[in-house]
Amino acid sequence: MNRHALALSLFATTFCAAAPSYAEDLCLGFGPQTPRDIGMHIGSNPRSFSPAPGPEAMNLCNLHTHTNAEHKGPGFSLSAGDGENGGFQCNETATLSPSDLAEPETGHTSFHGVKPGDTIEVHWVYTSCDVSPGPGLGSCSSAACANPQLRVESQVFLVVNDPGALDFGDYAKVTVGANGRFQPAALPSDTGTPVLFAGSTTGPSYTEAICSPMQVTWNVRPTCARLDISSLNRWAAEGNVFEEEHSHGVRQLVTAPELLSPIN
Template structure:
């Protein structure tokens, strides 16, 4: 167990200086200025400020679209609700940055499991970690599959995209939510759907933005995305997340890194 714990925590040893993040944000501003990029994501959900002039129609409700992908990021990419504790600058490439659950967990919930969970070159998930799950929906006639590519097809190169977003905290508790249940799929009313997304995690905050991920720390995302981010964090059994990583239709086996929070008003949509 000590070896696993060492592996799990190894990624926490590197954290870049504030000025590196500032430089990345400056490069993002330079690379997008005057080029017509639409509003970007992620953002501080508590701030309504945004001056990006690009407007597009919000995507339909997810119940009127096809689920095309599910993936998650270690730590929340957004800040708001019950996930406002800054994890730190990380390595500058999205690892160990982002935002964490701001509530308290019991010692039992935080007990270390005796096996690696969703391990990658940056370590594995541990009890107490926060993840932001993205249920990605497309207006195109597509089926669930790996990456954003599953949301596009040859018939429509510019489908409307919606991301239903739920933040979870991983706990060592067999009675907590089961991730396999939360990601169960089937066809409903002729559309691919995630059947058991939470409905008790607060009214979703809606805004217009883009795709995310650390590859966009210094360049703009080209995609237009309607976001729905629920403010309350739910507890999920860490072992069920590990089981999902061992095999799913999306070929997801680890947590993705996070994009820097977008703070430049010129790259943010106005929120009501």
């Protein structure tokens, strides 16, 4: 197969899922891939695209989580292994107290795939399309806007049983900004200067042999923040426009320079 001749439209994921896996090959011919080690700035992927505008100038179209961080960063560098249940954990994982790791008093888990002591990476996905927030990345495009600019704001959280930790609802609630665009109530702050780079979509269906064709501007915060697990369960129990009730698997770290963009 001539890998350099592959031409995919933005959402042509059907071919990607069906493509054979080349154990020792790279899916060359695609744009830069994600996730990556945000502390490593090298990259030699020759494809470039215009950076997406800032989040305030775009519409929030999706929000979802991954159990364990897909990216590797200064604050989340502990390997959790390979496969879709691998990724990275927050550096403070081993120092959590018994109360941090206790099940919440309600004992009710509405948001599945996460327990106290877990690391999650949250993705706020933005689009240049005039669309409303909804489930999946399909909510980020429309018949009138099939080729949007995409942006992901990312924060890694250490999930704990602590009412004094951050409340997920403070960041997951959807509002309408002054310019009429859909926005989260807030984005995390005080977790370091975000690392901006060009990449792709993530998730366990992609590897270094099976690339994502989508072009995404990423902004990844470099340190973890503590998040109360009860707030995740409340968010799921109350229902949300994204129809999220479980945390997703991870795409393994992309390390080949040929698949990465340089970070300036």
